Amino acid sequence: MSGLDGRVAIVTGGAQSIGAAIADGLAAAGAKVVVGDLQPSDVHECLPLDVADEASVEACVGTVAANHGRLDIVVNNAGIMFETPIAEQDRAGWDRMLAINLTGPMLMSKHAAPHLAENGVGSIVNLGSIEGDRNNLHHAAYAATKSGVHGLTRATAIDLGPSGVRCNAVAPGWIDTPLNANYVDTHPDRAEVIDELAKLHPIGRVGAPSDVADVVVWLAGDESRFVTGQVITIDGGRTVRPPLPGLLS
Ligand SMILES: NC(=O)c1ccc[n+]([C@@H]2O[C@H](COP(=O)([O-])OP(=O)(O)OC[C@H]3O[C@@H](n4cnc5c(N)ncnc54)[C@H](O)[C@@H]3O)[C@@H](O)[C@H]2O)c1
Secondary structure, eight states, X not given: OOOOTTOEEEEETTTSHHHHHHHHHHHHTTOEEEEEESSOOSSSEEEEOOTTOHHHHHHHHHHHHHXXXXXXXXXXXXXXXXXXXXXXXXXXXXXXXXXXXXXXXXXXXXXXXXXHTSSSOOEEEEEOOGGGTSOOTTBHHHHHHHHHHHHHHHHHHHHHGGGTOEEEEEEEOOBOSGGGHHHHTTSXXXXXXXXXXXXXXXXXXXXXXXXXXXXXXXXXSGGGTTOOSOEEEESTTGGGSOOOOTTTO
């Protein structure tokens, strides 16, 4: 893919996994990419960023716009996940999940909006999840944030559309990264878990970070110019196949 020559992008949480693949994909398409993360990137220019801290967000966005003269693309990828039954959910954990997964994308979009509007090609891509619409066990906080991200995406698209800025989300299914290691590691045989997960997917495998990155690059650029306010599922078909009893499937 190409067509992002001259565009400047921030990818939050771009130091590893899905965010790193997105940063690589945007750079391969010609964009100047700056990663904002709690940890450094080995590959791309990187600024320290805590998306839950408004001062940190404002500093990161302002630095990129000042250093590179423009800001065209924001990918709100930084996120965390943990498992807690609703009856045991403590307030601090709940607040932390919301601050990073939901408030973070709002703060990034708020501070980036004036810059994104300057050149008429602004694009925000949020990382939602299939768990924005259906949920795994003990994921009340995570599910709430991802449902929120889907709503935030639509609201942002409506608010910023008149200034020429689009906002979309991707909703990945199971992508093999450290984020879901807690789930996988509850079973002693990782390969067996991945094999069983693969059987849930009509495409026959779990996802890779690049599967998400390719769609994000498309949403970031002009080929998707009339697409806004959408949540695009990237799950190998997993969620369109309702479960059958084991003896039939
Ligand atoms: N892996 C999946 O199956 C999956 C599925 C659906 C959605 N997602 C979403 O995709 C995104 C990336 O997931 P991943 O699997 O690559 O996760 P990951 O844990 O491998 O990477 C997350 C990155 O975000 C950074 N980060 C965490 N908190 C931050 C903060 N406060 N400020 C800035 N950076 C921060 C981390 O340092 C890390 O580099 C998340 O929003 C996640 O919810 C992942």
